[in-house]
Amino acid sequence: MGTLVWEAGGLPILVTLMDEGQVDRQLVASVLRTSGIEGEQLLLKLVKFHKNEKVRMACASVLSYRLPENEHKLQVEIILDNSECL
Numbered sequence: 001m002g003t004l005v006w007e008a009g010g011l012p013i014l015v016t017l018m019d020e021g022q023v024d025r026q027l028v029a030s031v032l033r034t035s036g037i038e039g040e041q042l043l044l045k046l047v048k049f050h051k052n053e054k055v056r057m058a059c060a061s062v063l064s065y066r067l068p069e070n071e072h073k074l075q076v077e078i079i080l081d082n083s084e085c086l
Helices: 002-008 011-020 025-033 036-049 053-062
Strands: none
Touching: 011 025, 011 036, 011 053, 025 036, 025 053, 036 053
């Protein structure tokens, strides 16, 4: 989702949503975190310069999340267990 936000130019809208506080700031910060380097830089600026401590806290809490090296390719392993069906 973050890549779509970045490509659509939605980062300023997300910052406005964080300022207003009408949506979950943690969720918005998570989307910013997944928006690549630009989102990460924006989070760092918000942590450093924003006046609202709730915004700073939400941003700081997601900066430790690890992102995949290639956002378009995620490795998923599905294991089927037949033991319960018997």
